[in-house]
Amino acid sequence: MQTLRARRRPSLAETEQRRHRPDYWLPLIATGLLGIGVVVVYAISPGVSTQNNVSEAYYITKQLVAVALGAIAFLVLSRVPIRWWRSAIKPLILASILTALAVQFFGARVNGAYRWVQIGGFSFQAAELIKFTLLIWLADLLARAKKAGKLDSWQDTLKPLAICLVAIAIVVGVMESDFGSTTVMVGMISAMVFVAGLPLKRIMMIGGTIAIGAILLISAIPYRRQRLLTFLHPAANCQTTGYQSCQALIAVGSGGMFGLGLGKSVQAYGYLPEASNDSIFAILSEKFGFIGMTLILAAYAVFFGRLAKIIEKAPDDFSGFLVTGMLAWFSVQAAINIGAMIGLLPLKGITLPFISTGGTSVLFVTGALGLAFQISRYSSYSISNNNQRSLNDDPTSGRGQRRTYYTTVRRRT
Numbered sequence: 001m002q003t004l005r006a007r008r009r010p011s012l013a014e015t016e017q018r019r020h021r022p023d024y025w026l027p028l029i030a031t032g033l034l035g036i037g038v039v040v041v042y043a044i045s046p047g048v049s050t051q052n053n054v055s056e057a058y059y060i061t062k063q064l065v066a067v068a069l070g071a072i073a074f075l076v077l078s079r080v081p082i083r084w085w086r087s088a089i090k091p092l093i094l095a096s097i098l099t100a101l102a103v104q105f106f107g108a109r110v111n112g113a114y115r116w117v118q119i120g121g122f123s124f125q126a127a128e129l130i131k132f133t134l135l136i137w138l139a140d141l142l143a144r145a146k147k148a149g150k151l152d153s154w155q156d157t158l159k160p161l162a163i164c165l166v167a168i169a170i171v172v173g174v175m176e177s178d179f180g181s182t183t184v185m186v187g188m189i190s191a192m193v194f195v196a197g198l199p200l201k202r203i204m205m206i207g208g209t210i211a212i213g214a215i216l217l218i219s220a221i222p223y224r225r226q227r228l229l230t231f232l233h234p235a236a237n238c239q240t241t242g243y244q245s246c247q248a249l250i251a252v253g254s255g256g257m258f259g260l261g262l263g264k265s266v267q268a269y270g271y272l273p274e275a276s277n278d279s280i281f282a283i284l285s286e287k288f289g290f291i292g293m294t295l296i297l298a299a300y301a302v303f304f305g306r307l308a309k310i311i312e313k314a315p316d317d318f319s320g321f322l323v324t325g326m327l328a329w330f331s332v333q334a335a336i337n338i339g340a341m342i343g344l345l346p347l348k349g350i351t352l353p354f355i356s357t358g359g360t361s362v363l364f365v366t367g368a369l370g371l372a373f374q375i376s377r378y379s380s381y382s383i384s385n386n387n388q389r390s391l392n393d394d395p396t397s398g399r400g401q402r403r404t405y406y407t408t409v410r411r412r413t
Contacts, residue, residue: 023310023376024352027074029303030354034067034362036284036296037355040275042263044283047269059276059357066359070366072243076242077370081302082319085136099126100171114366115176125360128334129173129179132331132364136166136184137323146317151198158202165189165206169213180348184333186210192321195311200347226344244279245271248341251282259289277356281341297338304331310372313379323375326368 042060049056100115103126115122141160142151150156166185173182194203238246251267254260263287268275277285285293307327314320330353337352339345351361 016382018315018379019037019377020379021305021377022373025306026303026369026373029299029306030366032299033296033303033354034070034366037280037357038063038067039262040280040287040355041175041283041357044265044268044285045274047265051270051275062359063276063362064356066357066362069359072209073363073367074370077367079370079372080374082322082371082374086140086318089133089137089140092129092136096130096133097127099124099129100175101175102126115178115181121129123359125358127176127178127362128360129171130168131181131185131188132368134168135322135325135329135368138164138189138192139318139325141320142192142321143316146195146196151196152202157198161189161193161206162209165210165213173213178349180333180350183336184329184350187332188325189335192325193323196317196321209352242309244273244347245340245343248282249277249343251279252342255285255287255289257290259285259287259292262287274349277351277358278337278347279341280350280356281338284342285341300331300334307372310376314375315378317377319375323372328391329368391397 012099038060041063045059049058090256099117101113106117115125115127117126129194141157145151145153145157148156168185169180170186172178190203190207193206238244247267250274254266260266265283267286268283272279284296288296297402304327307323307330311320311323311327314323333350333353336345336348336350337356340347351358353365354362
């Protein structure tokens with residue numbers, strides 16, 4: 001991240017933009033992770049369906065529909081021009097506000113939280129739309145502020161950021177009681193302002209404010225205090241509040257080196273709560289063991305590395321900040337989910353990207369990936385006064401890029 005922050009694009013307006021083959025590793029790795037999710041959900045469907053008194057095909061059908069919708073979202077967002085999203089910010093904000101309000105009127109309380117709009121058999125998690133809206137809005141705000149040289153301006157940058165943080169704390173942290181999604185959004189904001197070049201003194205001030213807010217959010221709600229106590233002393237409450245944490249550790253440990261096998265899960269049959277979504281990492285560990293999970297984590301690491309490379313070569317600030325937000329979104333969410341399952345973090349009730357069941361999560365992470373895939377088609381370099389190219393990306397590098405061409409454009413940040 002420090003390397004990304006240190007990278008400086010030319011401040012002059014004129015640049016050349018290079019179009020080339022996109023990064024096909026992104027959809028390839030995402031497809032592999034989605035495939036693992038589908039296979040594991042199919043394998044545990046009998047146990048999870050019996051536990052929740054639904055048909056055996058319920059969970060796998062739901063996941064297949066989510067993956068299909070996610071594929072459509074990926075294809076659409078990989079084609080819609082990136083600049084169009086800057087004109088869609090106000091409609092996205094309005095949709096996010098209406099969805100957050102709808103949660104309060106049509107939502108159902110699940111595990112102490114109001115997070116889903118539920119009308120008939122349809123459910124929609126408002127926090128996922130809010131994450132996507134935050135991604136677009138903040139990338140636009142920071143790009144405009146950087147272009148105008150006002151990153152340190154209270155009126156133009158810091159005040160909107162403060163209002164945004166307060167709104168997230170109230171709407172997501174308090175009204176929806178979704179501390180996990182709140183943490184992910186704060187991670188997105190932190191990464192984006194850091195890479196944008198906001199002075200470290202300001203970042204530390206914002207970080208201190210966030211820390212105080214987090215303490216208040218945890219201490220004000222009893223079940224969050226209980227989760228924190230359970231995290232600190234998990235073995236003392238294995239039959240009550242620490243049941244899920246203890247069962248997750250049992251699932252992870254029982255996988256051993258090579259796992260029990262795809263069809264031999266024990267914890268999915270009534271022992272581990274939320275086996276198909278929040279706790280799916282523990283189920284993966286039980287089935288595939290240490291070796292299998294090392295490969296899955298390596299796939300995530302490569303995926304995050306590809307996103308980091310796209311940030312370094314992004315054609316403009318807006319695109320670079322977009323992918324920075326995505327990288328923070330996916331990586332922080334994965335870290336929270338995995339950390340909770342192995343006892344390093346308290347339970348947050350948050351999904352593992354691309355693998356867990358959850359139609360809204362799959363839809364938005366694959367849709368956002370479509371944006372990153374489109375951005376990966378382009379890189380840029382400045383034109384100095386003596387016509388020498390200052391490259392962000394060597395136009396001769398990379399094999400199989402025979403359809404590369406260059407266009408001179410005005411930088412739009």
